[in-house]
Amino acid sequence: MNTGNIFFRVLSFVIGMAVFGFYIYVVNHFTNGNVLEFPYLVLTFYFAFCVVLFPFIAYTHNDIVERLRFLSSTSTNIIMFVIAPILFFKGRKDSDSAES
Numbered sequence: 001m002n003t004g005n006i007f008f009r010v011l012s013f014v015i016g017m018a019v020f021g022f023y024i025y026v027v028n029h030f031t032n033g034n035v036l037e038f039p040y041l042v043l044t045f046y047f048a049f050c051v052v053l054f055p056f057i058a059y060t061h062n063d064i065v066e067r068l069r070f071l072s073s074t075s076t077n078i079i080m081f082v083i084a085p086i087l088f089f090k091g092r093k094d095s096d097s098a099e100s
Contacts, residue, residue: 005059012058016051019081023047046085053084060091 027033027040035044058080071079080087 008059009055012055013051015058015077016054016081016084019078020047020051050081050084053088054081057084057087057091 023043024035027035027043031040033040035041058077
């Protein structure tokens, strides 16, 4: 891996942590809920999973960003963060079927 790739993955991780922090802030301050109680616990696990997978798909799935040109880059990053597990497992499935 070159240094640009490592820098981009670290930057993607920081963006993912910022979105996850925003989620925690919204749940705690606007809904008066707790992220570790049932309705929000499912979303907390999902977003924690997204934080881990977002750096892996942010660098490889630039075609989605090209399709969403009409949105701002912040909105595009948030959308890609939310669908990161779907894109990651779809990419893994496609690469497994290509190898067979």
